[in-house]
Amino acid sequence: MIGLVVVSHSAKAAEGIAEVAAQMGGGNARIVPAGGDEDGIGTSPDRIREGIEEADDGDGVVVLVDLGSAVMNAELAIEMATDSEAVIADAPILEGTLNAAVETTSKKATLDSVVERAEDARDYRKLN
Amino acid sequence: MADAETQREAVLDALDNVAERLAEEKEYLTDLDSAIGDADHGANMERGFGKAADKREEFAEMEPNEVVKNVGTTLISNVGGASGPLYGGSIMFASQELEGGITAETSVAFAEAYLDKVKDRGGAQVGAKTMVDALVPAVHTYKKSIEQDDLPPLEALAKAVDAAERGVAFTVPIKALKGRASFLDWRSVGHQDPGATSTLFILEELLETAEEYLDGEVDRDARAEDAVGRAE
Numbered sequence: 001m002i003g004l005v006v007v008s009h010s011a012k013a014a015e016g017i018a019e020v021a022a023q024m025g026g027g028n029a030r031i032v033p034a035g036g037d038e039d040g041i042g043t044s045p046d047r048i049r050e051g052i053e054e055a056d057d058g059d060g061v062v063v064l065v066d067l068g069s070a071v072m073n074a075e076l077a078i079e080m081a082t083d084s085e086a087v088i089a090d091a092p093i094l095e096g097t098l099n100a101a102v103e104t105t106s107k108k109a110t111l112d113s114v115v116e117r118a119e120d121a122r123d124y125r126k127l128n
Numbered sequence: 129m130a131d132a133e134t135q136r137e138a139v140l141d142a143l144d145n146v147a148e149r150l151a152e153e154k155e156y157l158t159d160l161d162s163a164i165g166d167a168d169h170g171a172n173m174e175r176g177f178g179k180a181a182d183k184r185e186e187f188a189e190m191e192p193n194e195v196v197k198n199v200g201t202t203l204i205s206n207v208g209g210a211s212g213p214l215y216g217g218s219i220m221f222a223s224q225e226l227e228g229g230i231t232a233e234t235s236v237a238f239a240e241a242y243l244d245k246v247k248d249r250g251g252a253q254v255g256a257k258t259m260v261d262a263l264v265p266a267v268h269t270y271k272k273s274i275e276q277d278d279l280p281p282l283e284a285l286a287k288a289v290d291a292a293e294r295g296v297a298f299t300v301p302i303k304a305l306k307g308r309a310s311f312l313d314w315r316s317v318g319h320q321d322p323g324a325t326s327t328l329f330i331l332e333e334l335l336e337t338a339e340e341y342l343d344g345e346v347d348r349d350a351r352a353e354d355a356v357g358r359a360e
Contacts (some may be wrong), residue, residue: 039168042208045217068308069210072249076204076213 002104002114003030003055005086006097007048007065007074011036017064017097025101030055043070048077052086060085060111062104062118064097087115095121134341135192135230140184142337143199147181149333150174150326160322164309168209169322176207176216193226196238210250210307211323214259218245232281236271239288243267256305257316259323261298265291266331282342285335292328299324 004021008014014035022031034051037044048063055061061084063074071088078086089096096118103109103117130138150157150173158170180202187195200223203216222241226234243263252258269291273284299321304310309321 037208039208044208045204045212069213072210072213072217075249076217079217 002059003061005051005055005063006033007070008035009041017094021097021101024098025105029101029104043073045073045076049081052081052084056084062114063088064093066093089115089118091118091121095124138341139192139195143181145333145337146330147177149329150177157322163319164316172207172211173326176203179206193223197223218242221245232274236274239267252306257299257302257321258306259327262292262295262324262327265295282338289331289335292331296324296328
């Protein structure tokens with residue numbers, strides 16, 4: 001199954017998003033939160049790399065990110081996690097993770113399809 | 129070309145000098161960063177380079193390019209924020225250009241690879257009020273001085289430092305387009321970019337170290353030392 005890693009500047013936000021998304025995925029999705037850094041608010045390439053390795057069962061990993069350094073550190077972590085195939089989805093972190101979680105539980109899910117579903121969330125509107 | 133042992137010593141001394149300088153400038157960098165960022169640049173840079181300098185003994189048996197690479201990975205794990213990937217990741221990436229040893233030619237390749245990685249990773253161009261504004265003039269000037277003007281590396285590096293200094297000054301009157309400061313929009317105008325500033329400090333220490341190893345001092349162009357306002 002494709003794994004998901006949630007990278008937020010806040011460890012709590014990453015955990016919370018993973019929690020909500022896990023419920024959407026019927027409890028079967030592989031979602032690993034990798035938020036915060038040693039000092040608290042921030043992102044850590046080492047933490048993200050460990051998250052990728054934990055989330056990967058061999059089928060690959062999609063990484064969901066919030067802002068700025070989260071993107072750069074996720075890129076760096078992907079370069080460091082040489083044994084895993086991992087890609088970043090260009091999606092809003094909460095909605096994208098929910099979509100991705102649902103897609104990963106589909107039997108036909110691929111890295112591409114999970115990224116695509118996550119990125120569908122870019123167009124979501126909250127009010128009609 | 130100096131032998132591998134001398135090169136390694138030079139790299140280790142450069143590392144010490146940079147770590148020491150960034151520790152001295154910690155408060156100044158933090159002040160700059162509190163105006164337009166999240167006030168952690170001084171502490172982050174001090175911690176990262178400090179940890180790398182602490183590994184001097186561990187690095188003592190490595191090839192010069194391996195030392196540089198390991199400085200990069202140490203920064204990645206210890207700097208934090210966007211500076212970890214921007215400084216550490218770029219040093220790590222560019223270190224492969226030094227595999228054959230450090231020469232005028234490979235130092236240009238290193239500088240270019242570092243700049244390319246910073247631009248690629250951060251997505252900033254000149255004029256966005258970032259470290260790129262110091263790096264681009266420095267790297268372009270260094271390359272041109274070596275490749276076109278046939279200047280000795282020490283003189284080329286001195287010109288590069290001057291160019292970086294002008295780049296730092298340029299970050300003051302412009303609006304931030306990248307990084308945390310860009311959220312401030314027009315309020316970022318009038319403040320000097322911390323990343324460009326720490327980049328200048330690093331280059332100044334590289335020059336300082338190069339002067340020791342390449343025997344001799346060079347007069348730098350007239351500089352607006354006060355305009356950059358470093359801590360003394």
